[in-house]
Amino acid sequence: MASNEQWKLLEQLVQEVNQQTEQLKQMQERMRELSATAVSRDGMVTVTVGPRGEVRAIELDPRVYRKLSPSELSGSIVEQIGHATRQVSGEMKELMEPFVPDLPFDDLFGEETGFESFLPRPGTP
Template sequence: MSDHIERLEKRLAQANAELESVQAAVTEAERRMGAFSSTVVSKDGSVEVTVGAQGELTGLRFLDGKYRSMPPAQLADAVLDTVQEARSHFARAVRDLFEPLTRPSATLPELPGMEIDWDRLVGPAADALPGEPEQRTANDRLRDEIDEDDDAVGPADGARRHR
């Protein structure tokens, strides 16, 4: 009986050590994520966007005056596509940072990996994570919001804009 208790105590000590290790890894991952930003330049070189630690837009620059010769819809697409690309880069980096914590313990198989609420962890950028094809992207939602704003305000002459 004493041998059985010693084995249980040893397993419990291993489990506690593993949990402490996971807690330290989570703390370090959260620290690294909090300092994250991603800057991306549009494919045509007209726009540079920066997103922060929640995938939020923190910077927007128009480069080399290219925007002056672009039709408004093309410029809007360049901005939205580049924001989406930066958010996707951010979401992948966070996934890569936290994904190892989702795996079961190698030393204690009865300890499952962490369940991660990606929406809470990366905010709107969670839509950019691959593997969820049914979800609408943040880009889709942002375009809908812009369309709704256009419909709500409307042109100055009172005419409605239709697509």
């Protein structure tokens, strides 16, 4: 038969698991709500991205068509998407780091990260 001390230890462990589960739920909710907005230096282009870097909004100042060529405009849009994506990746890292401190965040969320970073390397299971 389990002693009173063992029951207290079990209750403490259950409370810790419940607390960690709640913290993970809160982190997941915050991750779903993450977004970042980047604005070009000239204020002509504003881009907002979501937690996975998906573009949620692109706002263009009406004067942009008079001030920028099509290639300058597309370049500015791509640049702001990059800025916003790096910002939201940093916020994601901050949220996740307390839960998985040994995760190689720079490898997963770094600037040079591409889809292939998530694929298995040859010779690995």
